[in-house]
Amino acid sequence: MTAPKTLYDKIWDAHVADEAEDGTCLLYIDRHLVHEVTSPQAFEGLRLTHRNVHAPDKTIAVPDHNVPTTLDRAKGIENEESRIQVDALDKNAKDFGIHYYPVSDVRQGIVHIVGPEQGWTLPGMTVVCGDSHTATHGAFGSLAHGIGTSEVEHVLATQTLIQKKSKNMKVEITGKLKPGVTAKDITLAVIGKTGTAGGTGYVIEYCGEAIRDLSMEGRMTVCNMAIEGGARAGLIAPDETTFEYVKGRPHAPKGAAWEQALAYWKTLYTDDDAHFDKVVTLKAEEIEPVVTWGTSPEDVLPISGVVPSPEDFEGGKIEAAKRALDYMGLTPGQKLTDISIDTVFIGSCTNGRIEDLRAVADVVKGKKIKDGIRAMIVPGSGLVRAQAEEEGLADIFEEAGFEWRLAGCSMCLAMNPDQLSEGERCASTSNRNFEGRQGYKGRTHLVSPAMAAAAALTGHLTDVRELM
Amino acid sequence: MEKFEKLQGIAAPMPLVNIDTDMIIPKVFLKTIKRSGLGVNLFDEMRYDRDGNEIPDFVLNKPQYRDTQILVAGDNFGCGSSREHAPWAIADFGIKCVISTSFADIFFSNCFKNGILPIVLPKEQVDILMQDAEKGSNARMTVDLEAQEITTSDGEVFPFEVDSFKKHCLLNGLDDIGLTMEKADAIKSFEDKMAMDRPWV
Ligand code: SF4
Numbered sequence: 001m002t003a004p005k006t007l008y009d010k011i012w013d014a015h016v017a018d019e020a021e022d023g024t025c026l027l028y029i030d031r032h033l034v035h036e037v038t039s040p041q042a043f044e045g046l047r048l049t050h051r052n053v054h055a056p057d058k059t060i061a062v063p064d065h066n067v068p069t070t071l072d073r074a075k076g077i078e079n080e081e082s083r084i085q086v087d088a089l090d091k092n093a094k095d096f097g098i099h100y101y102p103v104s105d106v107r108q109g110i111v112h113i114v115g116p117e118q119g120w121t122l123p124g125m126t127v128v129c130g131d132s133h134t135a136t137h138g139a140f141g142s143l144a145h146g147i148g149t150s151e152v153e154h155v156l157a158t159q160t161l162i163q164k165k166s167k168n169m170k171v172e173i174t175g176k177l178k179p180g181v182t183a184k185d186i187t188l189a190v191i192g193k194t195g196t197a198g199g200t201g202y203v204i205e206y207c208g209e210a211i212r213d214l215s216m217e218g219r220m221t222v223c224n225m226a227i228e229g230g231a232r233a234g235l236i237a238p239d240e241t242t243f244e245y246v247k248g249r250p251h252a253p254k255g256a257a258w259e260q261a262l263a264y265w266k267t268l269y270t271d272d273d274a275h276f277d278k279v280v281t282l283k284a285e286e287i288e289p290v291v292t293w294g295t296s297p298e299d300v301l302p303i304s305g306v307v308p309s310p311e312d313f314e315g316g317k318i319e320a321a322k323r324a325l326d327y328m329g330l331t332p333g334q335k336l337t338d339i340s341i342d343t344v345f346i347g348s349c350t351n352g353r354i355e356d357l358r359a360v361a362d363v364v365k366g367k368k369i370k371d372g373i374r375a376m377i378v379p380g381s382g383l384v385r386a387q388a389e390e391e392g393l394a395d396i397f398e399e400a401g402f403e404w405r406l407a408g409c410s411m412c413l414a415m416n417p418d419q420l421s422e423g424e425r426c427a428s429t430s431n432r433n434f435e436g437r438q439g440y441k442g443r444t445h446l447v448s449p450a451m452a453a454a455a456a457l458t459g460h461l462t463d464v465r466e467l468m
Numbered sequence: 469m470e471k472f473e474k475l476q477g478i479a480a481p482m483p484l485v486n487i488d489t490d491m492i493i494p495k496v497f498l499k500t501i502k503r504s505g506l507g508v509n510l511f512d513e514m515r516y517d518r519d520g521n522e523i524p525d526f527v528l529n530k531p532q533y534r535d536t537q538i539l540v541a542g543d544n545f546g547c548g549s550s551r552e553h554a555p556w557a558i559a560d561f562g563i564k565c566v567i568s569t570s571f572a573d574i575f576f577s578n579c580f581k582n583g584i585l586p587i588v589l590p591k592e593q594v595d596i597l598m599q600d601a602e603k604g605s606n607a608r609m610t611v612d613l614e615a616q617e618i619t620t621s622d623g624e625v626f627p628f629e630v631d632s633f634k635k636h637c638l639l640n641g642l643d644d645i646g647l648t649m650e651k652a653d654a655i656k657s658f659e660d661k662m663a664m665d666r667p668w669v
Binding site: 160 | 483484485486488490491494495496498499500501502503513518542543544547548549550551552555570571572573574577578581582631632633644645648649651654655658659662666667668669
């Protein structure tokens with residue numbers, strides 16, 4: 001009998017193309033996703049060494065970080081450097097013959113939303129992209145992680161990566177979530193508990209009843225932020241919810257191939273008694289809607305809490321907390337719900353999918369956002385946008401006073417003109433609250449879409465359950 | 469890639485924890501399509517004010533740290549975005565070695581691809597090296613990759629661990645892609661087998 005394996009062990013073993021004596025492996029890559037920011041130097045490297053893309057049919061590119069999200073974007077990108085990057089991707093995709101969704105294509109969007117939407121991401125695959133939030137695709141039970149540009153070039157040239165295996169970590173969320181609590185709250189609560197380095201060296205498998213109960217959209221939100229917990233990747237074992245989502249997508253297998261794939265996917269689970277090097281358990285009932293108060297995703301508190309004081313921490317974190325409070329302009333002891341905000345950003349690869357937009361619509365339907373608040377909704381892809389329009393969500397947003405944008409990364413990292421100004425405070429559904437992330441000296445509070453919607457209505461951080 | 473030879477140089481202290489890649493190189497500098505020239509913008513928002521003037525208090529702006537080659541940093545260095553612009557900027561500045569209690573995964577592996585040696589040591593040892601770095605330009609630290617040893621300016625020696633394959637590549641300045649391409653047969657036979665087992669991929 002073979003030793004019991006975790007889901008990660010199984011996917012890893014199925015992709016080792018070569019193993020050296022010291023355990024360094026060549027891991028075969030099934031899908032390589034590419035965007036405009038981290039790829040130009042890799043393609044340049046290929047040209048300089050006269051190398052080709054090894055498997056163009058497994059390589060998918062889409063511009064997302066730099067693209068304008070205003071309705072007039074057909075007129076082109078104003079910022080010269082941004083335009084050069086997008087033009088470079090246009091050219092590289094054409095020259096090397098890889099799959100491409102240009103800005104003008106309705107299927108364009110954030111790379112981590114487009115991959116699953118088009119059926120490129122399937123259970124049991126290895127998926128990489130020059131982007132740390134590649135972890136998102138782990139929601140399908142695929143091993144997905146971010147890589148640097150040198151590795152992008154390596155995968156382009158060889159369809160493999162030089163890797164050593166990580167350790168196994170289990171994050172179990174038992175029981176059922178309370179109303180008003182979402183996948184975003186789960187993933188932030190986990191990071192709040194483990195810290196941003198708690199997952200370093202590990203691949204996390206998320207499991208437990210609360211995870212099983214999540215839709216694919218929710219699972220993608222959870223896995224998306226595995227990287228914020230330091231993990232190499234986050235995984236969720238595929239099940240009927242997964243198969244249902246995948247079936248019929250443009251690049252999902254069809255007919256006999258579907259049956260064959262399905263039989264294989266059903267073997268992708270962690271065996272009883274498989275070994276985990278680290279286990280973390282949270283009770284779903286104890287998770288409240290959360291917000292971040294500081295400049296690290298681990299600075300998480302329940303919305304009912306108060307701003308902490310540096311003395312609440314230990315070691316290097318004391319200095320970091322002082323700096324964060326100063327940067328965020330907050331006073332220890334202040335109630336989180338007393339923090340007023342200027343801006344609301346709803347979107348990103350964490351929360352830019354249709355279910356996220358429905359959650360926002362539920363909260364704001366028939367209401368108006370607070371006077372003076374800038375609030376924008378940026379769908380994760382052109383197809384999410386189209387669906388939201390078809391479902392009547394876009395009308396709800398516009399009537400409430402939101403700007404309804406075109407797809408892209410937008411204010412998640414503010415590489416395009418969507419930025420916070422100095423001191424501007426934002427409730428954001430994105431994944432990083434680092435200094436300057438959403439604009440120079442901008443202040444970010446990470447929240448779920450429902451909580452962002454609530455903040456837009458009241459003008460301050462708000463417990464969405466009070467509006468339900 | 470440049471070979472990593474024995475390094476003797478100035479070490480700068482950056483005790484802040486969770487220094488992320490947005491701090492190392494802010495996103496405005498990601499719009500380049502080249503790898504070089506990012507050194508002047510390393511730690512940009514901590515290093516310059518809005519008008520582009522140097523902030524004198526920032527460690528790398530102090531006269532004694534201008535030629536820093538080694539960085540001693542707080543826990544979880546390099547977390548956040550996978551941007552390889554971070555190690556490019558570090559290398560372009562002239563820093564060849566970063567020492568901390570822990571690094572974020574992707575950043576850690578990106579370092580090796582760019583001739584930078586990231587070293588993980590226990591907290592007590594990092595604290596001692598941090599104090600050594602505080603001494604400024606008179607104190608030179610030595611990093612010997614071959615022997616896997618760091619020597620402080622006082623002559624105290626700390627051994628460190630490094631992955632043998634990565635060490636080999638750094639010492640010899642080897643290019644990963646070239647090495648992998650020598651294994652083309654193994655990749656081909658994997659692909660043949662996959663075409664049978666998982667044809668939908
Ligand atoms: S939405 Fe934000 S986190 Fe996601 S890929 Fe774009 S920039 Fe990165």
